[in-house]
Amino acid sequence: xxxxxxxxxxxxxxxxxxxxxxxxxxxxxxxxxxxxxxxxxxxxxxxxxxxxxxxxxxxxxxxxxxxxxxxxxxxxxxxxxxxxxxxxxxxxxxxxxxxxxxxxxxxxxxxxxxxxxxxxxxxxxxxxxxxxxxxxxxxxxxxxxxxxxxxxxxxxxxxxxxxxxxxxxxxxxxxxxxxxxxxxxxxxxxxxxxxxxxxxxxxxxxxxxxxxxxxxxxxxxxxxxxxxxxxxxxxxxxxxxxxxxxxxxxxxxxxxxxxxxxxxxxxxxxxxxxxxxxxxxxxxxxxxxxxxxxxxx
Ligand SMILES: [Zn+2]
Numbered sequence: 155x156x157x158x159x160x161x162x163x164x165x166x167x168x169x170x171x172x173x174x175x176x177x178x179x180x181x182x183x184x185x186x187x188x189x190x191x192x193x194x195x196x197x198x199x200x201x202x203x204x205x206x207x208x209x210x211x212x213x214x215x216x217x218x219x220x221x222x223x224x225x226x227x228x229x230x231x232x233x234x235x236x237x238x239x240x241x242x243x244x245x246x247x248x249x250x251x252x253x254x255x256x257x258x259x260x261x262x263x264x265x266x267x268x269x270x271x272x273x274x275x276x277x278x279x280x281x282x283x284x285x286x287x288x289x290x291x292x293x294x295x296x297x298x299x300x301x302x303x304x305x306x307x308x309x310x311x312x313x314x315x316x317x318x319x320x321x322x323x324x325x326x327x328x329x330x331x332x333x334x335x336x337x338x339x340x341x342x343x344x345x346x347x348x349x350x351x352x353x354x355x356x357x358x359x360x361x362x363x364x365x366x367x368x369x370x371x372x373x374x375x376x377x378x379x380x381x382x383x384x385x386x387x388x389x390x391x392x393x394x395x396x397x398x399x400x401x402x403x404x405x406x407x408x409x410x411x412x413x414x415x416x417x418x419x420x421x422x423x424x425x426x427x428x429x430x431x432x433x434x435x436x437x438x439x440x441x442x443x444x445x446x447x448x449x450x451x
Contacts, residue, residue, distance in 0.1 A: 200320040202350040202442030208378075209244070209450075210404055210429075210436040213237050215384050215411035216264035219356065220244065221347060225319030226254040226279075229272065230345060230356060231265040235292050238271020245276065254279040254318055257325065258296075259342045259358030261288040266296050273299040281307040282314065282325055286332065286341035310343055320442070322348045326368060333363050339383060340364040346373070350442025355398060357382035365390035369397060377445045378402040378438060385413025385430075395424050402447050404429045404436060 204224045211218040213233035218241055221228045227250045232238055245251075256278050258266050269292070272278070281300065287293065300307060308314065314325040326344040333340035342358030353376045360368065360382040369390065376398040382388070385405035395403075403426045407413040412432060421428050427447075429436045434449040 199322065199348060199350065200317065202320050204319055206319075206321050206347075206349040206352075206440040206442075208347075208354065208436075208438040208440075210380070210406065210431055210438075211237075211240065211244070212431045212435040213240070213406065214264075214408040214431075215406065216267070217259070217358070217380075217406050218268065219380070220248075220250075221318070221321070222248065222250060223319045223321060227252070228255045228257065228318055228323065229253050230257045231259055231358075232256075232268030232272055234264050235267035235295075238268030238275070241268055241272055242275045250276075252277045252279070255282060255316065255323070256280075257282045257343060257345060258284065259345070259356075260284040260286065260338050261290070261293045261296075262338055262359065263290060263292045265359070267292045270295040270299040273303055273305070278303075278305065280316075281305055282310050282343065283307045284341045284343050285309050285311060285328060286337055288338060320349065324348070328364060329367050330363075335363055336361050342382070344368050346376075349440045352377040352440040352442065352445045354378045354380075354438075354440075354445075355400075356380040357394075359383040361386075362388045362390050365394060369393050373398055376400045377440075378404060378447070380404045380406070381413075381417065384411070385417045387414035387416040391417060391420055395420060395426065399424075400426055402427050402429060402438075402445070405431070407432045 206223045209220045216233045217231035218233040219230040253276055310325050310327045312327055316323050324346045328341045339359040339361050340363045342360040342364060344358060344360060345356040347354040355376045357380055379398050379400040381403050384407050403421050405413045407430055409432050437450040438445055438447045
């Protein structure tokens with residue numbers, strides 16, 4: 155009997171060893187392959203290779219924001235009439251000799267006022283403008299400067315995207331030709347700047363009609379939001395802050411024409427740090443991961 159039992163036992167031990175190898179060895183690999191991240195990647199963004207700077211001018215209750223990096227510069231709005239000189243001086247101080255783009259969110263004087271001076275002082279790659287014209291001398295001067303410099307502006311009627319080095323600019327267009335309430339402010343272009351993990355949202359002077367339209371598509375979380383319409387209170391601000399959850403909110407206001415206290419209250423309640431141009435100009439620097447923000451000169 156022993157003659158038969160020993161080989162059977164040997165075969166059984168061999169089978170047991172084989173099973174042990176099959177179910178322990180390769181198992182580790184299987185587990186590893188399961189826990190690997192999915193290959194379907196997030197939307198592709200250019201790798202960050204340079205810092206991105208944003209300077210918000212202390213232009214009173216008016217907008218002028220300069221964004222630049224090693225690849226070039228973009229100006230968003232130009233302050234009131236006469237303010238172009240300050241913008242030109244700052245750009246010169248920074249060693250910037252041209253603009254890749256000038257974006258005019260809309261044609262109120264506190265946004266287009268300095269456009270003529272800027273256009274006659276520097277070469278400008280592309281001028282992006284809103285669709286709702288104004289009957290004002292600042293607007294007329296802007297049109298004249300375009301003609302004299304042979305520039306055909308791009309009227310933004312659909313979302314436009316361009317890059318400045320590793321920063322991606324997206325311009326959201328107003329959906330209506332004429333809004334029933336404050337058509338000029340509500341026709342504001344809304345600009346998003348994505349730099350690595352940092353996202354900056356610039357709302358122009360968009361009021362409730364335009365903000366409602368814009369917020370229908372979730373803008374996602376933002377690092378910094380330039381609050382719409384100089385910090386004036388409007389009901390859509392609650393939704394704007396809920397959806398974007400910014401670390402910073404920037405308001406272009408002045409001591410004479412300050413932001414609404416209700417706007418500050420909303421931001422404070424949501425632990426958003428406020429930056430007011432009536433205090434000083436603001437400089438924000440993005441390295442693609444963190445955004446360093448400070449009052450400056
Ligand atoms: Zn304004």
